[in-house]
């Protein structure tokens with residue numbers, strides 16, 4: 001059952017509205033703004049009908065508080081006088097669903113409330129569906145990564161760290177937070193194309209022959225093919241294709257350079273190489289962070305975008321890079337995939 005909060009300093013109005021909605025709704029009432037704010041702080045409310053002009057805390061202030069405290073609750077303003085300026089300000093600032101002039105038409109008000117609550121329920125169902133869809137996409141990414149890890153020596157902690165370095169660097173490069181988060185998730189797919197590289201090459205303990213290198217290098221574009229045409233994986237395709245390109249054009253598969261390489265791929269390249277250098281691999285020990293950072297600086301403008309290296313250096317100086325490196329798998333999973341950490 002939906003809960004309505006009715007706020008008015010006139011006891012007759014309050015009683016009339018309570019009578020009008022007591023059937024079919026859980027009705028709460030407040031005869032002043034402070035009492036309404038207390039209710040909003042303590043109970044979930046689905047819709048508020050609030051008088052505009054009240055002594056003390058005004059209707060505008062109550063609805064603004066509701067916007068902050070319970071942003072999904074529908075806000076209806078009951079107004080007994082026609083001060084257009086203050087009405088417009090109230091509608092704009094408190095994002096009011098509708099204003100109703102006193103005296104109101106009971107049938108019309110009851111219809112307005114029912115329609116507003118239908119919209120509220122629909123939005124909640126859409127939010128739930130979107131949340132489910134997003135977690136399904138994220139699970140699909142993780143499943144693909146886990147499948148690829150089975151073929152490679154990389155551990156999942158490597159992928160989580162690359163994700164965190166990528167997201168942090170993207171934000172440092174001015175990418176909006178939501179896009180940076182998505183880029184971080186997509187970075188985990190950078191080597192998904194290794195699924196198509198035969199094990200005898202992927203897991204070969206010694207150096208690869210020239211012919212084997214040719215096969216190994218196909219993993220960039222193999223990743224693009226595996227990800228298919230879905231728009232959701234657009235950034236991941238850029239990353240797969242571009243994470244072995246070099247800033248000076250000496251990389252593969254296409255030898256493109258500079259800003260022709262997508263920003264996402266330039267960022268993941270730094271993140272991936274830094275993590276490979278600072279962690280133990282079958283063919284090398286873990287390098288100290290200082291040595292890895294010096295190597296990244298040495299390859300500035302050759303392998304790496306110099307602007308990204310500058311941001312990386314700043315993160316190194318603030319201790320952020322070491323914090324990510326020391327995070328450990330459990331903390332990384334908790335940070336990026338809280339549902340899996342439970």
Ligand SMILES: [Fe+2]
Pocket residue numbers: 190191219243244
């Ligand atoms: Fe790769």
